[in-house]
Amino acid sequence: MNGQAMNGGIRKLRLFLAKLLAFLRRDFREALTYKFSFLYSLVGVFFSTATFFFVAKLVPSGTPSLGPFGGDYFSFAVVGVAFSSLLGIFQEGLPAVIRSAQTSGTLEALLVTQTSVPTVLLGSSLYSLAFQSFRTVLHLVLAMAVFGLKLGQVNWPGVLSVFLMTSVCFLSLGILSASFILVYKMGNPLSWFIGSMSGLLGGMVFPVAILPAWIRWVSYLLPVTYSLNGMRRSLLASAGFSAILPDIAALAAFNAVLLPLGLLAFRAAIRKAKKDGTLTHY
Amino acid sequence: MNETPAILVENLVKRYPVIGGFRELLRHPLKRPTRTALDGVSLRVEPGLSFCLLGPNGAGKTTLIKVLTTLVLPDGGRVFVNGHDAEKSPAAVRKVIGFAINDERSFYWRLSGRQNLEFFGALNGLRGSQLAEKIAAVLRITGLESAADLRFNAYSTGMRQMLAFARALLTDAEILFVDEPTRSLDPQAAAKIRKFLRDELVGVRRKTVFWATHDLAEAGEFGHEIAVIDRGRIRVRGQVNALTSGGRIPLKAIYEKALADSWASDRPGDVAA
Numbered sequence: 001m002n003g004q005a006m007n008g009g010i011r012k013l014r015l016f017l018a019k020l021l022a023f024l025r026r027d028f029r030e031a032l033t034y035k036f037s038f039l040y041s042l043v044g045v046f047f048s049t050a051t052f053f054f055v056a057k058l059v060p061s062g063t064p065s066l067g068p069f070g071g072d073y074f075s076f077a078v079v080g081v082a083f084s085s086l087l088g089i090f091q092e093g094l095p096a097v098i099r100s101a102q103t104s105g106t107l108e109a110l111l112v113t114q115t116s117v118p119t120v121l122l123g124s125s126l127y128s129l130a131f132q133s134f135r136t137v138l139h140l141v142l143a144m145a146v147f148g149l150k151l152g153q154v155n156w157p158g159v160l161s162v163f164l165m166t167s168v169c170f171l172s173l174g175i176l177s178a179s180f181i182l183v184y185k186m187g188n189p190l191s192w193f194i195g196s197m198s199g200l201l202g203g204m205v206f207p208v209a210i211l212p213a214w215i216r217w218v219s220y221l222l223p224v225t226y227s228l229n230g231m232r233r234s235l236l237a238s239a240g241f242s243a244i245l246p247d248i249a250a251l252a253a254f255n256a257v258l259l260p261l262g263l264l265a266f267r268a269a270i271r272k273a274k275k276d277g278t279l280t281h282y
Numbered sequence: 283m284n285e286t287p288a289i290l291v292e293n294l295v296k297r298y299p300v301i302g303g304f305r306e307l308l309r310h311p312l313k314r315p316t317r318t319a320l321d322g323v324s325l326r327v328e329p330g331l332s333f334c335l336l337g338p339n340g341a342g343k344t345t346l347i348k349v350l351t352t353l354v355l356p357d358g359g360r361v362f363v364n365g366h367d368a369e370k371s372p373a374a375v376r377k378v379i380g381f382a383i384n385d386e387r388s389f390y391w392r393l394s395g396r397q398n399l400e401f402f403g404a405l406n407g408l409r410g411s412q413l414a415e416k417i418a419a420v421l422r423i424t425g426l427e428s429a430a431d432l433r434f435n436a437y438s439t440g441m442r443q444m445l446a447f448a449r450a451l452l453t454d455a456e457i458l459f460v461d462e463p464t465r466s467l468d469p470q471a472a473a474k475i476r477k478f479l480r481d482e483l484v485g486v487r488r489k490t491v492f493w494a495t496h497d498l499a500e501a502g503e504f505g506h507e508i509a510v511i512d513r514g515r516i517r518v519r520g521q522v523n524a525l526t527s528g529g530r531i532p533l534k535a536i537y538e539k540a541l542a543d544s545w546a547s548d549r550p551g552d553v554a555a
Contacts, residue, residue, distance in 0.1 A: 015407055022404030026390065026397070033392040105387025112351050112381045113405035114453075116373065120405075274355040277298050277319075277345070 019115055023123030024130065031127070041131075045139050046146075052077040052205075053147045065207040070236035075149050079232050080204045082139035087224060088195065089132040090170035093125035095177040095188055102185065108280045117270060121178065151235055158234035158244045165251035166227040168259060173223075175262030179269035185281065198224040226250040286365040288457050288490035289327040289350060295358035296320040296345055296514075319345040321514035322359070327507070329364075329456070330488040332480055334505030336495060336537060342514040343494040347459050350492070351381045364456055380455035382463050386442040391435040395426055395445050398434060399452065406453045420448040423478055425471075439466040447475060457490045458483065464500065476504050502526075502533045510537055512544040 031038050056074035059066075069076050101107035101124070110120050143149035177191045198204065201211065202224035208216060219225045230247035233239035273279040297316035306315075320342050327333045337343050348354040349361055352372035360367070366374040389398050396417060403413045421427045424444040429437065437445065443466045450458055458479070464472035483489045484506075495501055501508050502522060509519035517540040518525070525536055 015409075018409050019404055022401050026393065026401045029397060030390060030392050104390075105385055106390065108353060108385070109383050109388035109402065109449075110405070111353060112376060112379075112383070113402060114373070114376050114407050115405040271355065274353065275357075277296075277348070277354045279353060 016119065019119055020123050020126055024126050027124075027127030031131075041135070042138065045135055045142060048081060049078060049139060049143050049147060052081065053143075065209040068237060069207070069232045070150075070152055072150070072236075074143075074147065075151075075236050076207070076232065077205050078139065078143045078147075078149055079235055080228055082136045083228060083231050084198070084202070084204045084224065085139075086132050086136045087166060087170050087198075087227060089125075089128050090167060091173045091177065091194065092191060093128050094121055094171070094174035095181045095191060096128075097121060097124040098178045098181045099186075102181075102280060105280065111279065117266075121175075125174070152238035155234040155239060155241060155244070158239065158241050159231065161241075161248055162227060162230035162234060162244065162251070165248055165255060166223070166231075168255045169223045169227070169251055172255065172258035172262040175266050176258070179262070179265040182266075182269040182273045182279075185278075194222070194224075198222055201225075203228050223251060223254045226254075285329060287326050287362070288329040288331070288364060289325060289333075289492065290362040291323055291325040291346075291350075291359065292361075293359040294320050294323040294346070294349065294356055294361060296342075296349060296354065297357050318514050320349070320356075323511070323514070323516055324359075325509060325516065325519070327490060327492065329490050330484065331506045332484045332491045332493065332504055334493045334495060334501040334508040335511055336498070336501045336508050337511040338496055338541065341511045343496075343511060344461055346511070347381070347461050347492070347494055350375075351379055351459055352376060378456040380450035380453055380458045382446045382450035382458070382460040384443075384446065384461045384463060384465070386439070386446075389434045389442070389445065392433060394431045394433055395437065395441075395448075396421075396430040398445065399449060402449050403452045408452065416452050416454075417448075420451045423451065424448045425474070440468060440471055443467055444471065444475075455489070457492060459492045459494075461494045462496065463493070464495075464497070472500070476500065480504055498534050498537055508533075510540040512541055515544070517541070517544050 053074055056072070056077065059073035061073075062071050063073065066073060066076055098107070098121075101110060110124075111117065115123075140149070144151070173190065173194060177188050180188050180190060197218065201208070201215065201219045202222045203219065204224070208219040208225055208229075211219060226247040230244040230251075233244055233247075270279075296319045298319055300315045300317050323342070323346060335343050335346065345354060349356050350363055350368060352368050352375050355369060361369065363375045364378040366378070368375050390401070393401070399417045399420070400413065403416060408416055417430075418427075421430050424447050426441060426444055426448060429441060434442070434445070443463065447460075447463065450460070460479075464475060467475065479491050479493075484491055491504075493501075493504055505522055507519070507521050508525070510517045518536060522533070523529075525531070526533055
């Protein structure tokens, strides 16, 4: 009986992975038909990195606020920009998938298949997540190979832990945003608010420490602050696991609230859209 | 007759919210006017039958199909597909149905016909050689073999319609829903599809086909049973042979009388607060 249950579980897992692979293949095939855009998005990494390389020459090495992150502005900015883009895709990927399926007209065809809504969402955003992850790695490799970015003694368990906790957090925000798009179709205040606040106050291109004290507290309400802090300290400042534990704990607290909230909101949004008959409206 | 019906609908009600202007919202912020799309529909379709839902535009055909295929939730009544409650067990319903969606936008235009079928087949649990065989079979049935590797955006309207059929046939579903499927097809292609569904799918494989149309000739040729729907209510239903007294009464006369009775009925306006 246990063997049967295990075989059933393995079969389900293989089916699930096959479905995810089908989404990846679909999006890769579509991306290849837009050859110029595909190449441009990769070449864009070079220009972004080069821009920060020259901006960094204006910032003297050893600036006190950069101290906890290794002291070099170029490294600080490259890690911030590369990971913020990735987090943006985590957060924006799902609502973009919903919006695109609504406007292109494929949502109905997807939802009538033998694939659950969460799998459709995960599968549909997988390619953009994979592609953006590749761009993030490319960003770092290019910065090291061409522009001399120096990593510290990298705390890989720390990098992995921060990355996993951050992924859950930003996917939860993405699920909340997707719920909004399902019901209201356009204008996503959550994405706008988190996106704008994170860019300004989350420490993407400058340290949170230089913000005036009266607004700095807002930074500590944003998950991106903890993600970038943990990631930079693990990658650039040779920080040990215990040093980044407060960042991981903060992200865990965000996850404990945002993940159940996102799942509940999404379930309610699907039900409302099906009730109103607007699942495929845009 | 004791067999589980392929489709069982009991007193189904569906109302859609009507989107009003800002003035209406300010005057009655808590009231949501609704439009009744289905008004107490009851139906029973036995397995292994071709069933035609006949009605003019806006009668409620598409809404009924969307409720049966779990894309829209009902406001009242109960709906069972192959014994599964469509509201409580939508995943179980989707395992036994195919839906030929009548919207060319439901495909990926920059992928080929075959690539589209590979993708939707995978989402329906088909893999490897089984998927390849199924795709080959449905391409043969729909006559799209030579166009399979062309991009979907190069297809003619009729070919796109045929690909929608091919997609719906991939899973060998127990119940196939088709919503005005032949409106973009030339008469020969439409006849070919009707013949395949009636003779092969229903006749040989004993599947159920639920076909919504406003084409009387098509309904007469295709359906074992028909129901006429208008303004959200079933007006007439029964076996084609019995309704037409073995062909002595034209189906057109029955349809027109049903619609005339519908308009003469006591149903008030369509929009309720």
